[in-house]
Amino acid sequence: MEETDLDRQKHRVRILAFLAFSLFLGGLLVVCALRQTTPGLPISIPMPAPLPPIRLLTVFVAIHLIGLCFGLGGATMLDFWILRWMRQGSMPPEIKRSFLFISKVVTVGLAALWLSGLGLLAIYALEAPEKLANPKLWAKILVVLVLTLNGAIIHALVLPSVVRDISRPMFEGVSRPTAGIFFVSGAVSGVSWYFAFALGVMRELNGVVGTGCLLSLWFIGVVGASCLTALLRQFLMRPAVHPVSALSVSSEQGVPPAKQDLMSTPLRRLPPDIFVSVRRAA
Template sequence: MDFSQLVALFSSDPQATVRTGLRFVHFIGLASGLGGAILLDLMMLRFFVRGRIIKETSDIFEFASKIVSAGLFVLWITGVGFLFLYALTNPELLMNPKVHAKLMIVTILTVNGFFIHTIILPGVKRPIGKSLFTDISPLKRTVFMTSGAISAVSWFLPVALGAFPQLNNNVPVMVILTAYLLLIATAAVLMHGVVYMLHKSESEPAPVFRLRNPVRNPV
């Protein structure tokens, strides 16, 4: 197949080509955002709870957050593109409850991302040389953990919704959003459990081993 045949293949159905291009870029945004969000959560649990924050890890945290922001931007651009394409070609697709649920989830994701950039990231840069949760109240720690859970689940669920076309027009919005909230609650509880176990293991003193029948020095 030469180049002219390839161009003819894509130009034969412009609508399908535009939809495929949007879907491809949309998946790139989802993959970038989901990967960055998982990386941030793992770094929070591994490096910033047990380890000490150094400038290098703080820079990695900021870089990963920029990738997540870029993925979110791509997600919005392609999502709006899909809405325009549906409105022009297949308006009935706009009635799909899955589309409404994704819009609400991405909106929550955007608000949570703004919170992370304005509240959490400055808090990460502040305690250089200490643990992330040093001198942080339990309430603020809970807010940090819940924000991380919202980020991870809000990136994971749109990927899942896009991967299962069986959900199209078959599952009400409230069912999807209820499952979404339950996943956030479960993820938050798991993250709190991991943090608690890590702090508990750090606070426990090292065991002291003694001989049961020590041998006395001969006189």
């Protein structure tokens, strides 16, 4: 996939939009923190009456959830499409644009997670510094960091060679190292997204389970998903068994061409009036 000038321009626009949004949220955080005259109170955004002030934490949590929806939903959709591609051997050409578009949606979701996550860390440092000692928080940060590096590897090394022609079998013309990187990266992506989601919703883990234990569970999940992906590849990408025609069998057995033509000629049904009774003729 060669990048055109229009693609480069769109890429620069996306980067500028992300930087502008980051500066806006950072400025909002700084302004709200400076307006907070009473220490210890939640940092809030004043709203016109009769609306109550909105906690800045709520804004960043909302952005965090939106990023999770984009990333987790898009990654799950891509995984299902990959399984379908492995099973059917090819995909309609128009799916390629959707595939690349959803990949960009996942990237946007990951960027939103980082942006909102850093904002949440800043709010925790100002409002409740004790929350920064939560082992689950740092385990989630490390998992998202691995998820980010894994996504960069997929977009740089794997995706261009795999989706260049989706009308063919998935790994036709792809080297074995590239295919192996693709499967391991897919396992890391799937496990990391759902593991980060589980860490976000399971408040029972706060301050109870250590970072090392959580990362060990994540690593076991990645290894298990990699093995499962390898088994699915062997099962879903088995070569199809095509029925052998009589003509091909006859040619392999050395039947002369004249007899092959006779064998391939369809038989016609004779009309019933052509038959004459032997007794009547006698």
